[in-house]
Amino acid sequence: MDKSWLGTRVVTQIGILVNDIEAVSQAYADFLGVEKPAWSWTDPAEVARTEYNGQPAAGRAKLAFFDCGQLQIELIEPDEQPSTWRDYLNEHGEGPHHIAFVIDGMKEKITLLEKRGMPLAQKGEYTGGRYAYMDATRDLKLWIELLENDK
């Protein structure tokens, strides 16, 4: 029986905050021997229904993805508006921000993690699913992203 809190132990993504997604995407493309992928903006707030620290939030980010086996490397260049990305980048500088797990039952999983000391910081929608960033820095020393994809 899987006793993990999320019903999975498979890390699907590592998210890395960067200042210049064009330059860092080119560096990863060279290093990994692949074409530089196009980056794309996260959806605007009215589509993504973004909430940050419990309030509607306008912060967005440019995203680019690289497949590294089971794991995806996600580069994130936030805009200047408040978000978990922008605030962490300002405080800590560029570098790894989170690991992600694909889960079922977003609401229940958020509640369970919050009860266990990993509060929700930001959530939103994307085409085909939704995400939530849980602050696990106290116990796990990083952020956990939950991803739920529509069936």
Place this chain on the structure above:
Amino acid sequence: MDKSWLGTRVVTQIGILVNDIEAVSQAYADFLGVEKPAWSWTDPAEVARTEYNGQPAAGRAKLAFFDCGQLQIELIEPDEQPSTWRDYLNEHGEGPHHIAFVIDGMKEKITLLEKRGMPLAQKGEYTGGRYAYMDATRDLKLWIELLENDK
């Protein structure tokens, strides 16, 4: 043809620096629903033949591992002597430090990465293989660990 610099794109490990490996191991064990693994010391300098910034170095660390699908989460609690782990922990605090790739041809791979702006910071031996930490923070915004296992 694989055009990646390392001959692989598979990330096998994410390394996380911590101050208290007992407490953080327990937190990961709970979160992942597994038994808390025993931690172990890296080999002493005379066995590991550790070099840090080109000089023999006595720094060691406690390590603990968790399997998360293809990826292993490695917790690292360095001792107080200089090492890439101790210096990064002092400067940046707890959190992710590196991603690792299993490679063939350690010497050639180190030379290739150094030529491309990712200098060697630390290397050493472990039972059955050897490792090298390459400073890719300028271009990739994190450290790269190379792991070569004996056949």
